[in-house]
Amino acid sequence: MNQGVIITLPKSDDVTEYLSVFSKPIIDECSKQNIKLKKLEKDKANRSDFEKLLKSIDYKMIIFNGHGSVNEILGHKNKELISAGKNDSLLTNRITYSRSCYSLQGVGNSSMKNNTDGCFIGYKIPFMFLIDLTHVTNPSKDNIAKIFFETSNLIPITIIKGNSVKEAHDNSRKSMLRAIKSAIKKKNKDSEAIAETLWNNYLAQGLVGNFNATLR
Amino acid sequence: MNEDSPQNRDFSEAVKELVITRIEAQISPNIRLSIGMDGSLNKEEMIEHVKKGDEIGERIINVHLNFIKAQSSGELISALNSVD
Numbered sequence: 001m002n003q004g005v006i007i008t009l010p011k012s013d014d015v016t017e018y019l020s021v022f023s024k025p026i027i028d029e030c031s032k033q034n035i036k037l038k039k040l041e042k043d044k045a046n047r048s049d050f051e052k053l054l055k056s057i058d059y060k061m062i063i064f065n066g067h068g069s070v071n072e073i074l075g076h077k078n079k080e081l082i083s084a085g086k087n088d089s090l091l092t093n094r095i096t097y098s099r100s101c102y103s104l105q106g107v108g109n110s111s112m113k114n115n116t117d118g119c120f121i122g123y124k125i126p127f128m129f130l131i132d133l134t135h136v137t138n139p140s141k142d143n144i145a146k147i148f149f150e151t152s153n154l155i156p157i158t159i160i161k162g163n164s165v166k167e168a169h170d171n172s173r174k175s176m177l178r179a180i181k182s183a184i185k186k187k188n189k190d191s192e193a194i195a196e197t198l199w200n201n202y203l204a205q206g207l208v209g210n211f212n213a214t215l216r
Numbered sequence: 217m218n219e220d221s222p223q224n225r226d227f228s229e230a231v232k233e234l235v236i237t238r239i240e241a242q243i244s245p246n247i248r249l250s251i252g253m254d255g256s257l258n259k260e261e262m263i264e265h266v267k268k269g270d271e272i273g274e275r276i277i278n279v280h281l282n283f284i285k286a287q288s289s290g291e292l293i294s295a296l297n298s299v300d
Contacts, residue, residue: 013255015250015255067252068252068253069253074253078253101252101253102252125275125278126252126275128251128252128279129249129250130248130249131248131249131256132246133246133258134246136248174298177295177296177299180292181296181299190244190247192238192242193249195283196242196279196280196283199279
């Protein structure tokens with residue numbers, strides 16, 4: 001297995017558009033740390049291209065952005081990328097961060113069945129975020145959505161920097177608590193909604209596999 | 217469905233009313249909630265799902281109940297006190 005990261009960047013609705021746009025700091029961190037990165041953008045985020053790429057470069061870390069369910073991680077236009085019991089063994093012994101709803105319970109658990117060196121971080125319930133419609137045509141300017149992506153981006157960024165998956169999980173959860181504190185202190189019109197949605201993600205995030213797994 | 221939160225149950229009208237009141241008070245007109253495959257919802261759409269008590273409505277109710285529970289049990293304050 002080679003040191004490197006594959007990231008999916010579907011853009012087929014407003015949710016996946018946001019997931020992809022806010023993945024830029026992850027991409028930048030790979031460059032900063034000299035970690036090889038392969039992007040599967042838009043319609044390239046499909047099962048066939050993903051499997052071909054993984055087979056050819058055999059990278060250790062995979063980051064999925066997209067919709068999902070207990071048993072599936074989806075790509076562009078909600079096409080299946082990983083399905084529990086079908087091709088989830090591709091994730092065994094790799095580090096996977098799945099920024100998609102529910103996938104920890106099904107895909108996460110089944111992909112880590114015969115695992116020794118890998119770990120899966122994902123969500124037990126939906127990963128949620130708030131969008132400020134004022135910036136919907138330019139998501140990178142959306143300072144409300146940014147709060148949810150800065151805290152979740154810390155998972156892959158911490159791993160890319162050389163830390164363990166457990167450290168990445170803890171780092172991200174602590175940052176969510178700090179963001180909740182900050183939102184509550186501000187006491188503005190969106191504070192409560194931001195705090196409540198961050199708390200959902202705090203409860204939802206979990207990991208399965210070898211918690212000490214590292215990319216390096 | 218998730219096993220860690222109170223999914224798949226019938227919420228009483230009182231709980232729905234509580235959540236609707238909270239949504240009305242908390243969500244500004246410019247805010248949408250992204251909640252997975254169902255896309256993003258504005259305040260009116262959120263309230264509609266809660267009223268119907270469908271799957272999306274249940275998810276929204278669970279977010280509110282989990283937060284209220286964490287506040288009342290002291291879990292939230294304890295977690296917040298654990299960070300700088």
